[in-house]
Amino acid sequence: MSGPSLREMSGSTEPKFGHFIVEFATPGIGHILKNAGCDFVLFDCEHSGFGFETVKAAIRYFEAARLPTIVRVPSREYQHIAxxxxxxxxxIMLPMVSTPEEAxxxxxxVKYVPKGNRGVALGIAHDAYKGGEVLAKLAAQNERSAVFAQIETKEGVANADAIAGTxxxxxxxxxHFDLSCSLGEPGQFQSKTFLDAIETVAQACRKHGKRLGRLVPDVATGVEYRGKGFDFLCxxxxxxxxxxxxxxxxxxxxxGCAEATKGGK
Known part of the structure; x- marks a missing residue:
């Protein structure tokens, strides 16, 4: 990877810009996004219908373009994460993280021993099919992997401090959509309830030195949320x-053609 890794990006409060892929897992997609200026890609498996065979191929496309990839898995189950x-x-992005126990x-x-209990498989895709000393490889993978916990529920907001502190x-x-629904105000992104929840999550991230992200539908929303402390902007x-x-x-x-036709009469 020629640019910064996701973990390196997570050590900086500077803005990082990405794009959300839910449909076009084509061989050229990595280079298309990289040459458009993306710093990362968010590849969705929760709502897209992509299976793991597609994930495996798409990650190679993004690696070829040297574009760090976040995969949003379908659930918080171990099998999907690992x-x-x-x-x-x-x-790895996990949906609906609501408690510190889930975090x-x-x-x-996600992590290998001694930081976690992920099952060990070496010399495969995640380490480029290379050999090497086992403990060094486990440590390298622990350093490489970045965890993005989605706050999408009222309970998640209430526990944001503990989750960020994990x-x-x-x-x-x-x-944002699921959070607004959980708060009882679907799609009301300017309501006091919603904005208070955003500030609660932002305060938790500031306190624990963690990054803060969301999908933004347009430039104006992205600029607005940058002002609220968000630095991963998709x-x-x-x-x-x-x-x-x-x-x-x-x-x-x-x-234009209708106007030209009208003018030619």
């Missing part, structure tokens, strides 16, 4: 970006 890591994911289980599943958690990532997703650009072009063509 398999994504074995396939080479640098970062500790996640770290235990050793091995690198970033709290606000799942700009929109592949489907919505492509669709918006295509719609703008088609709408422009339709309007």
């Amino acid at each position: 398999r994504a890591l074995d396939m080479g994911a640098e970062g 500790r289980f996640i770290v235990d599943s 050793d091995g958690i690198d970033c709290l990532w606000v799942g 700009y929109s997703g592949d489907v919505w970006t492509y669709q918006a650009a295509l719609k703008a072009g088609i709408d422009g063509l339709r309007a």
